Amino acid sequence: MLNWNWAGFFGYLVNPFILEGVFTTVWLTVVAIACGLVLGFAVALMRRSRHRLVSGTAGAYVWLFRGTPLLVQLIVIYTALPEVGLRFDVWQAALIGLSLNEAAYLAEIIRAGIDAVPQGQVRAARALGMREGQIMRSVVLPQAVKIIVPPLGNSVNGLLKTTSVTSVISMEELLRRTQVLIQERFQVLELFAVAAIYYLLLTTLWDLVQRRIEHRFGRPDRQIGLDGQR
Numbered sequence: 576m577l578n579w580n581w582a583g584f585f586g587y588l589v590n591p592f593i594l595e596g597v598f599t600t601v602w603l604t605v606v607a608i609a610c611g612l613v614l615g616f617a618v619a620l621m622r623r624s625r626h627r628l629v630s631g632t633a634g635a636y637v638w639l640f641r642g643t644p645l646l647v648q649l650i651v652i653y654t655a656l657p658e659v660g661l662r663f664d665v666w667q668a669a670l671i672g673l674s675l676n677e678a679a680y681l682a683e684i685i686r687a688g689i690d691a692v693p694q695g696q697v698r699a700a701r702a703l704g705m706r707e708g709q710i711m712r713s714v715v716l717p718q719a720v721k722i723i724v725p726p727l728g729n730s731v732n733g734l735l736k737t738t739s740v741t742s743v744i745s746m747e748e749l750l751r752r753t754q755v756l757i758q759e760r761f762q763v764l765e766l767f768a769v770a771a772i773y774y775l776l777l778t779t780l781w782d783l784v785q786r787r788i789e790h791r792f793g794r795p796d797r798q799i800g801l802d803g804q805r
Contacts, residue, residue: 584765587756588772596752597773603738603748607673608731614674615681622686633682640679645740648672653744669741677734681727688723689715724792728785735777749773 587593621633640648653668663671692715700710742751753770757763 578764580762580765583760583762584768587762587766587769590756590769592752592756593749593769593773596747596749597777599746600735600738600748600773601777603669603673603741603746604731604734606670607677607738608734610670610674611677611681611730612727614678616685618678618682619685619689622682623689637679637682640676641683645672645676645737646743648676649741649744665744665746668744669738669746673734673738673741677730680730684723684726684730685719688719691722692718721792724789725785728781728788732778732781732785735781736774739774 618633618636621629622637624630624633649668649672652663652672653665656663696714696718697710700714705713738746738748739750741748742754745751747755749770753766757766760766
């Protein structure tokens, strides 16, 4: 292959600088999805509130973060907020941006999963004297999880690749470190091929994990439309 350096390609596959970028991509994904789940669950409950101010605030949050590009959100957090006195390190801005953005999507997935649980079961639990918190923990969530798990797994898969957007604010994840080496070594094809292989490896490994999780929780008999898809 013209201008292809096999020695360089195989060398970059085990390059410590690239491997550190892979590790950063993984921990960014793990922390962002964990924070997104916590915030997304809270927003989902707010969306289901009977109080208009609460549900409206949650709806506005989802509308804002789903309706604007993550790239713009990261730039605002990292470069615009310092103008009003809010300064964040690169990794802080990356995590905040990813978590806030992911929470907006997860909130809709969680809300749809909760709403899919038959209301007759909720009313029956109330008739038995169970409190709302008990109903949520013992009746609603165990059933909702079966519906939530598949789209949640897809969100993790997407987030593994979406972390590459943080390179625009100089977060040294896999793509950013690949770009740095390209500027130093000028081996564009080899380095981008290595980056693509690692993204493919990460998403493939997660796909295997996701299948085991789905098998563990079991698939629901029917899935009611989840509007968390992008």
